[in-house]
Amino acid sequence: MNDVTTQIRLQQALQGHEAVELLFPGEPGYEEGRQLYNRMHDLHPLLIVRTLDRAAIRTVLKVVTENRLELALRGGGHHIAGFGSTEGGVLLDFSGFRGVEIDAQQGIARVQPGARLGDVDAALCPRGYVVPTGTVSDTGIAGLTLGGGIGWFVGTLGFTCDNLVGADVMLASGEVVRAEDPQHRDLLWALRGGGGNFGVVLEFRYRLSPLPKVYCGSIAVAPQEVPRVLLQLGHYMEQDCPANLVLAPLFSPVPESDRCGLAIDFCLSDYQDLGAIEALEQALGLVGRHQYVTDDFRAWQGWFDDRFQPPMRGYWKSICLDDFTSDAMDALLTAASSMPGQRCSITIEHLNKARRSTTPDDSAFPLKSRSYSVLFSARWEQARDDDRFIRWVRAAALATAGNDGAPAYSNYSFAEGSSHTVLLGSDSERLLKVKQRYDGGNLFRRNHNIGMNKEAARAPA
Ligand SMILES: Cc1cc2nc3c(=O)[nH]c(=O)nc-3n(C[C@H](O)[C@H](O)[C@H](O)COP(=O)(O)OP(=O)(O)OC[C@H]3O[C@@H](n4cnc5c(N)ncnc54)[C@H](O)[C@@H]3O)c2cc1C
Structure with missing residues (x-):
């Protein structure tokens, strides 16, 4: 036909x-x-x-x-x-269906599948609520949730998917089920980080949390200070960072120069005083260096919007680490010093180890036990430059991951035969069973697809 x-x-x-x-x-x-x-x-x-x-x-x-x-x-x-x-x-x-409704009695937000992160914040924050999402207002909450969802409250409220408490899902058969019903708890578990593999989500339901008081800002690190500070930062994130302080160190080119700077963006939440920021500065040998940006969480959420405006060509790779070895740090420094354009960056997303004792983790999200997600990102305009930018991202990620490789975050990953490394972690067998139960025919395959990787998943790691 x-x-x-x-x-x-x-x-x-x-x-x-x-x-x-x-x-x-x-x-x-x-x-x-x-x-x-x-x-x-x-x-x-x-x-x-x-x-x-x-x-x-x-x-x-x-x-x-x-x-x-x-x-x-x-x-x-x-x-x-x-x-x-x-x-x-x-x-x-679904991109035109962006409704967000608060059901204060049930303590949930009902969200349509085309809502953006900015829509969710706009509906919730003025009423004193929050659902932890990610940054950049135009990003869709649907894909973000299904893939995991890393944001500024990860230390205290967990990943976005941890806050998904229900969903209406149309299965391949056309039947609509409620994922929170007892007979579909396996589906709810799988939707939390297992991707769009199971059905069409028609409505997402999230737990509402009180919007905490925040103090957001950044610590600028000059190029010559970066190697020393990175070492101390690694130690601080590993040992001392409290759950209510989330850091996002970002390497990016210094405009009008061939050098790369480091900005340690942060969000301190639910705090009494600035002791945690002072301790951070102390640990980095940068006392008094932080710049306060805002205490308005919505403003902070949109702070990076301009940097990520479409349309542009883009290639990303992510690697997720358990700890920062000195080899990984050396590789990061080398990658940062060879960025091929002004719109390249490396972000270390600090998944805050303290989270493990403060937040729930009943999810299929394969990175729930990891400590860091490192995102290598390149954006550029012309197709003739594809090769140059892609090569930089690949080489940087490969060198940082080291010989043993590292899992990647599905929401930051191209489809490059790597779906089993992004979705199938220690819960592979359980996830495959859920896929088989809800979409055995693999209708929902335009994603990091579980169905295609059965053999890879069963192979010994
Ligand atoms: C500028 C930018 C900033 C970002 N910031 C963050 C961040 O701070 N934290 C973070 O964790 N991630 C972040 N991301 C990554 C983001 O989580 C993913 O790109 C995510 O997939 C975006 O969701 P979407 O709905 O916009 O994507 P889409 O491309 O629309 O969809 C993504 C996937 O979800 C599936 N899907 C979409 N809707 C449904 C539905 N209703 N039912 C079932 N499956 C569905 C699709 O099939 C597809 O496989 C960012 C991405 C960008 C481009």
Whole structure:
């Protein structure tokens, strides 16, 4: 069957469904609608469907299955691997459905699948609540949650996925289930970090937490101080950092120079005084050096938005470490000194060891026992530069991971035959069983896919 026949079939099947917007190639809005955050992915869906109508979505799943098409689901469209679209398949685009509703009585937030992190903060923070998410306001909460979710409250409230307490999920069969119901607790567990492998999430439900008082800022480290400070920082993060202080050391090029600086961005939450910041400065030999930025959590959440504006081409690699060896630090310093462009960076996401005793971890998130996620990120404009930037990211990640390799964070990883290293950790067998129970036919495969990696998962590590 050719594309036109398939398109006609899809159009016929969806006729009569209300509140459904269809976009075919060549129609107004299609070009804009097919674009993703990462312009490395130039994908052309056969059809873009925008709806939250359950009957219409059920029809889409049926037609896609019968015609063996690829199905893509889009929340914010930010996944670096381009999973939020498809070449020649059907795209279910939820990006326009951004509602966030507070149910104070139940202590939960009900969130539509196209909501961005900024939408969640805008609805919750003014009323004194928070769901811990990540940074950069336009990132989708759907993909972020399903992949894990690392943000400024990781030390006290855990990962975003730890705060997911329920969800309405449409399975491949078209049945809608509530993941928090006793018979589907395995599904809820899997949605917490196991990716979009199990069904279409129609509504996410999160535990509400009181918005803590915050003190946010940064410590700038001059290029010549970086090697010494990095060593002391490694020691501080390992031994002394309290749960309510989350650090995000960021290497980036110093504008107008060929050197690389380090900014230790931080968020102190739920604090009585600034003792923790003073102790940090002391430990780094940088007394009195921190710069206060804001005590407005929403402002801090959006602080880095400008730096990450689309459209741009991008390539990322992530490695997750248990501790910072001196070899890893040397490799980071070498990588930082050879960044090929102004929009390159290396972020050390400090997953705060203290978290392990303060937050729940009943999740499939394979990195829940790791201490650091290091993100090597390159962004650039022209396709002719692809090779140069990609080579830098790959070499930097490889050198830092060392010979034994290291797991990667699925939300920061391209699809490069590496799905088993990003999703299947110590809970592989359990995750595979859940996949088999809810999506044995692997309809939901446009993601870091569990279904494709059964053999890899069973192989001894
Ligand atoms: C600028 C930027 C900043 C970021 N900052 C952070 C951060 O601070 N912390 C962090 O942890 N991560 C961060 N990320 C990574 C982010 O978590 C991932 O890119 C995430 O996948 C984004 O979700 P999305 O909904 O926008 O993505 P999409 O590309 O829309 O979707 C991602 C995946 O989720 C699946 N999916 C989407 N919606 C549904 C649904 N309704 N049901 C089932 N599956 C679905 C898709 O199939 C796809 O596989 C950032 C990314 C960017 C680009």
